[in-house]
Amino acid sequence: xxxxxxxxxxxxxxxxxxxxxxxxxxxxxxxxxxxxxxxxxxxxxxxxxxxxxxxxxxxxxxxxxxxxxxxxxxxxxxxxxxxxxxxxxxxxxxxxxxxxxxxxxxxxxxxxxxxxxxxxxxxxxxxxxxxxxxxxxxxxxxxxxxxxxxxxxxxxxxxxxxxxxxxxxxxxxxxxxxxxxxxxxxxxxxxxxxxxxxxxxxxxxxxxxxxxxxxxxxxxxxxxxxxxxxxxxxxxxxxxxxxxxxxxxxxxxxxx
Numbered sequence: 001x002x003x004x005x006x007x008x009x010x011x012x013x014x015x016x017x018x019x020x021x022x023x024x025x026x027x028x029x030x031x032x033x034x035x036x037x038x039x040x041x042x043x044x045x046x047x048x049x050x051x052x053x054x055x056x057x058x059x060x061x062x063x064x065x066x067x068x069x070x071x072x073x074x075x076x077x078x079x080x081x082x083x084x085x086x087x088x089x090x091x092x093x094x095x096x097x098x099x100x101x102x103x104x105x106x107x108x109x110x111x112x113x114x115x116x117x118x119x120x121x122x123x124x125x126x127x128x129x130x131x132x133x134x135x136x137x138x139x140x141x142x143x144x145x146x147x148x149x150x151x152x153x154x155x156x157x158x159x160x161x162x163x164x165x166x167x168x169x170x171x172x173x174x175x176x177x178x179x180x181x182x183x184x185x186x187x188x189x190x191x192x193x194x195x196x197x198x199x200x201x202x203x204x205x206x207x208x209x210x211x212x213x214x215x216x217x218x219x220x221x222x223x224x225x226x227x228x229x230x231x232x233x234x235x236x237x238x239x240x241x242x243x244x245x246x247x248x249x250x251x252x253x254x255x256x
Contacts, residue, residue: 002029003227008135009219011170017222020240022233024226026247034246035080042089043152045072046192049097050150051139054110055119061106065093096198105190105200114143121147123174127216130223138171139190145181146204147171148188157191162203165189166215173212185209 006028017024026032049061049068058064069090073079079086096102113119118141125134140148149167151157168187175182189203225231233251234240242248 099198125174
């Protein structure tokens with residue numbers, strides 16, 4: 001398969017190419033199936049549970065979690081559980097969603113979405129020179145017009161990490177193309193930590209409009225690499241290891 005088979009890109013696919021073009025090819029072009037990681041399964045289920053509760057689809061947060069977890073297990077049949085079990089992860093999710101600092105953020109968010117919550121808003125970004133769109137979904141837009149993203153993390157974030165998130169810039173650029181004005185270019189990250197003392201923290205930050213030109217330039221360079229069939233293995237980054245790369249066994253791992 002080649003680039004002509006692609007119907008769209010996404011922020012995650014652009015990010016994946018930048019981390020390792022060879023891994024990107026194995027996933028997006030060769031479509032090699034690998035077991036899903038626990039963090040991905042857990043994060044998706046947690047994300048959906050919060051959305052259902054905040055958006056009013058379920059009035060009980062614990063019930064929203066149980067339902068979301070069951071749906072995620074049905075969707076992801078092949079999971080690399082390692083030393084964990086589905087039951088343990090289900091209990092962990094329920095524990096985190098009972099933590100007061102997590103509940104405080106979720107309840108405040110539920111109040112701020114307004115009477116007509118905007119949850120999982122589909123966005124499409126068109127970049128000059130790239131023939132296919134970038135498609136994504138914004139987790140929430142609160143009643144004050146500020147978009148936000150839910151994140152689960154093993155460690156606490158800080159303001160610098162939130163500010164450096166490029167995905168935010170992609171969302172803001174796509175909203176701008178739709179003619180949707182975001183107050184002062186503001187964005188919020190709702191970060192929930194999964195450690196022994198779960199917390200919920202809200203980070204607010206802004207991007208300058210001129211940064212969109214850098215975003216477009218970066219995406220154009222990635223597309224030119226994909227179109228030219230340039231997929232080198234990046235062995236110098238943190239991703240090139242059996243712990244972090246889903247395609248280690250099909251790449252470097254099969255020679256070791």
